[in-house]
Structures are given as structure tokens and as C-alpha cells.
Ligand SMILES: Nc1ncnc2c1ncn2[C@@H]1O[C@H](COP(=O)(O)OP(=O)(O)OP(=O)(O)O)[C@@H](O)[C@H]1O
């Protein structure tokens with residue numbers, strides 16, 4: 001790996017990087033930054049949590065002159081939370097250089113954004129819906145944009161943003177640099193690349209499997225009605241520092257976060273039906289640790305970088321392998337360890353194996369944690385906390401009462417009572433969750449499962465082979481038919497994105513698949 005000084009960056013950019021504590025570049029940064037600095041278009045793929053944001057952010061910031069007073073760079077992200085986070089990281093990287101960057105996303109008062117735009121930011125980070133809104137109002141003009149980045153490019157296509165992105169990109173001068181980044185690059189990304197990138201360099205740093213190796217992956221087979229008990233035992237047994245729990249639908253997330261709160265966990269929910277204020281609040285509380293369990297739909301699956309997330313739990317299995325990869329990638333970031341658990345109902349076992357096959361990574365089968373393990377886990381964490389207090393000697397004002405109590409009672413009795421109090425008995429409230437339909441792995445067409453090499457198909461779209469860089473690559477196609485097929489039975493309170501995606505399914509129908517049709521999302525992320 002290189003030090004950042006070797007890239008020939010401006011001293012002020014370097015200073016900001018040093019301040020962020022980045023000592024060496026990550027592999028994706030190492031490979032992308034030189035191409036990006038040379039002005040090349042690129043498609044960058046690397047595992048979750050490996051610094052893709054800085055891989056595009058650093059060269060982008062380096063090339064913009066401070067005197068610039070037009071919008072010259074545009075970064076698009078699929079969700080509001082990600083736009084805010086990327087803007088934040090760009091802000092940190094431009095601290096010394098003094099460029100102006102601005103997040104633009106739905107749910108925030110547009111007048112406020114218009115006022116902020118008057119300060120002439122050079123870099124806009126936005127979600128496609130709200131960007132289009134500003135473009136139509138002429139409060140954002142793209143005629144001077146020289147660099148465009150699509151972060152989580154594949155997700156934006158999946159969400160049905162293709163049409164919006166096309167509209168936006170057509171307004172950007174052709175003489176520009178375009179970069180696509182994601183941990184997953186399914187085959188349909190090629191179409192966008194062909195249309196909007198010029199001789200892109202494919203920079204892929206996916207050594208063997210697409211999931212980050214720092215994440216331990218396990219699953220537990222449970223019946224739908226056992227899931228909540230399993231979750232509560234798992235949380236007790238593992239005592240995560242911070243955990244993200246993914247549920248399939250908005251209803252699920254609401255019910256689950258409420259149930260966890262009733263049981264005494266410090267949890268809150270995030271999905272696209274909440275107001276932006278509520279969403280911001282939940283994210284703030286999670287980032288500052290005032291809640292330690294975030295329950296979310298796939299709105300939180302992509303790109304979010306919250307330090308201290310030790311656990312990801314798939315309360316419901318995700319629809320597709322990409323979603324799995326991104327969800328579990330919220331832990332095990334920047335070289336840290338992480339743990340991912342998935343609950344699988346008996347009827348979903350095939351779907352789980354399908355995810356394993358595509359991600360080329362087996363998950364460990366684990367038994368349902370026992371009540372004893374749950375209790376032991378809680379006691380262990382209490383004991384750890386107590387010992388921390390002991391070590392830091394933060395208890396002198398409690399000594400007199402301790403001495404007084406010890407004169408009357410046995411020390412073991414007293415300590416056991418204190419541990420009991422601190423551990424906190426779980427509130428015995430009954431919990432009813434609306435069941436979700438199981439997801440089923442659809443029968444795959446022969447051309448997809450072909451040639452009896454189970455891991456092969458996934459390899460070509462996920463693996464680091466650059467030969468797949470053209471349209472020919474035998475990518476993973478099964479996802480599309482599985483998706484549309486399984487949707488009707490598993491929608492929950494799925495809300496259709498009426499305004500998107502009407503357009504293109506038909507164009508490809510002659511090929512018997514609709515690779516750009518909308519994913520049957522259980523959450524539209526509320527992006528407009
Ligand atoms: N060179 C570096 N050294 C140390 N930490 C880094 C470096 N580059 C980035 N990071 C940190 O690593 C974390 C993950 O980075 P980032 O969010 O960019 O990952 P990503 O590859 O975009 O992941 P995802 O696929 O989930 O979006 C961030 O906290 C970031 O600040």
C-alpha cells in the first residue's frame with residue numbers, strides 16, 4: 001500500500017487526509033486514485049467498508065480550484081442518509097482546501113437548500129429525485145459539471161432511478177469524468193456504463209469473495225413465530241456495542257423496534273415512511289450511541305458507515321444476494337471485526353443457500369441461543385462493566401455505603417444482588433409480530449445454473465476478473481427473475497414507486513428478462 005503522499009496530491013488535501021487518521025491508502029484507493037487523477041472514467045468495485053468514498057472523493061477534491069464558483073462536481077447516492085454521510089466525508093476532506101460542498105436530498109425543506117445553493121458550492125451530493133426537482137426549478141445547473149460519481153451505482157438502477165439518472169447525465173457536458181462505485185456490480189451496470197462512460201477503467205479489488213473477510217457470518221434456523229425470542233436471546237448473548245437489525249418491510253421495522261423497546265432494549269427504527277426529521281434523529285442517536293440497536297429496512301443497507309457497529313442481524317432474509325452483501329457490510333469496516341447473523345425459516349433454506357452460492361461464502365449454522373446462554377451473556381457484560389468501574393476507581397463516594405452494607409450482610413450475597421440489579425430483568429411483556437411470508441428461491445433457468453459449477457456464476461459478476469468488463473461477462477442474472485417472481489407474496493406493506501420504472505422493462509422484454517425493472521422493494525426509501 002502507498003502512503004497518500006505518493007499520489008502527488010495538494011498539501012492541503014494531504015493535510016486533511018492525515019487529520020482523518022488515514023495512514024496508508026486502501027487497495028481500492030491505491031488503484032483508483034491514479035486513474036481518477038489522470039481524468040479517466042472508471043468503474044470501481046471493492047468490498048464494503050474499504051474506503052471507496054475517499055477513493056473518489058480525494059481525486060475529485062484535488063482537482064477543483066479554490067477559485068471555482070460553479071457546480072463542477074456531482075455525486076449521486078441512492079439514499080438521503082448516504083448523501084448526508086458522503087457530504088460529511090467530503091466536507092472533512094476539503095477542510096483545509098476550503099471548497100464548498102452541499103448535500104441535496106428529499107425531505108429537507110427546499111427553500112433551505114435554495115439558500116445554501118446561493119453560496120455557490122462546487123460539489124453537490126444528492127439523491128436523484130430531489131436533484132431533478134432543483135434542475136427543473138433551475139436552482140441547480142449542470143452545464144459546468146466536470147466530474148460525476150454514482151455511489152452505489154447498481155442500487156440506483158435497481159431502485160428504478162435509471163430514467164432519472166439518464167435525464168440528469170444528459171444535462172452534464174459530455175466532456176466530463178464519470179465514475180461508478182459499489183461493492184457489487186451486477187451485469188446490468190454494463191448498460192449504464194456503456195451509455196455514459198468513455199473507455200472506463202475497471203478497477204476491481206475483490207480478492208475471493210465479495211463479502212468482507214472480517215465479518216463472521218452465521219445463521220440460525222427459526223420458525224417465523226420464534227424469531228423475536230431468538231433475537232432477544234441473541235442480543236443478550238452477544239451484547240453488541242451497536243447493532244443493526246434488518247427487517248423486510250416498514251411494518252416489520254415499526255413492530256420490531258416497538259417490541260424491542262417494550263422489552264427494555266434501547267432501539268429505534270428507520271424506514272422511508274418516517275419524516276426526514278425522525279430519520280435524522282434516529283441516525284443521530286445511533287451515531288452518538290444514545291440508542292444501540294437500529295432496526296431498519298434496506299434503506300440502511302447501503303454505504304452507511306457508523307463506527308462501533310459490531311453486529312448485523314438479518315431478522316428477515318434479504319431479497320437478493322447484493323442486499324445481503326451490503327447489509328452485513330455495515331459491520332466489519334475499515335479493518336475492524338464484525339459479526340453477522342441471519343434468521344432463516346425452514347422454507348427459506350434454499351434461499352439462504354442461493355445467497356451463499358452467489359456470494360461464494362458459507363455461513364455457519366448455529367443453534368438458537370438457549371435461555372442460559374442469554375442470561376450468561378447479560379451477566380458477563382454486567383461484570384465487565386463493573387470491572388471497568390473498579391479499574392478506573394470511579395467509586396469513592398460509594399464506599400461508605402458499601403462498608404455499611406458489608407457490616408450487616410455477606411459480601412457474596414451483596415454482590416450477587418448488585419449484579420442482578422445491574423443486569424436488569426427483562427420485562428416480561430408479550431410480543432406479537434405480524435408474520436412475513438417466507439422468501440423462496442425461485443427455480444433458476446438452465447442457462448443460469450448451467451455447467452454444474454455452483455459458485456461460478458457469482459464469480460463472474462462479483463469476482464475481480466476484469467475480463468467481465470465488457471458486455472459479454474456471464475454475470476449473475478438469476479436475480480431478476482427471482483425478484484419479480486417472489487414479490488407478490490412477500491410485499492408486506494410494500495409501496496410501489498409509482499413514478500419510476502415504467503419505462504424500460506418493456507425494452508428488454510424480448511430478452512425474456514427485465515434487468516432494469518424495479519426491485520419489489522419493501523421500502524421506497526422516501527427519496528423524492
Ligand atoms: N485509507 C484509509 N485508512 C483508514 N481508514 C480509512 C481509509 N479510507 C477510508 N477509511 C475509513 O473507512 C471507513 C469505510 O469507508 P467507506 O465508507 O468509504 O467504505 P466503502 O468502501 O464506501 O463501503 P460501502 O461499500 O459499505 O459503501 C470510513 O470510516 C472511512 O473513514
Ligand SMILES: [Mg+2]
Nearest residue numbers: 052053151303
Ligand atoms: Mg460507500
